[in-house]
Amino acid sequence: QQVQIIKTGDRATAEPGDTAIYRLSLKNLVDTDLHNIVVTDTLPLGFKFLPKSVRGEADGQLVNVTAETSGSQIIFRTTATIPSGKVLNIAYA
DSSP states (O other), rough: OOEEEEESOOOOOOOTTTTOOEEEEEEESSSSSSSSEEEEEEOOOOOOOOOOEEEEETTTEEEEHHHHHHHHEEEEEEEOOTTTTTTTEEOOO
């Protein structure tokens, strides 16, 4: 177990046309830095990913996070490093 991932959303339900914001919080649980992180998430049925909505943050600093889709899956990638005990946050709509 190297990473703890917590996913949250800004709403319990959404109507057609609403924008839902999701957040992935990745905490490094090992004694070494984590590099070249890849995270896959699955959107709920009927949701559409907004590519320009992706934001990454670590230790109060913005980090570059790219995203690609494959059906309802979103694959996030970053070259940012997560030091031991620290958190990388990814937000998207």
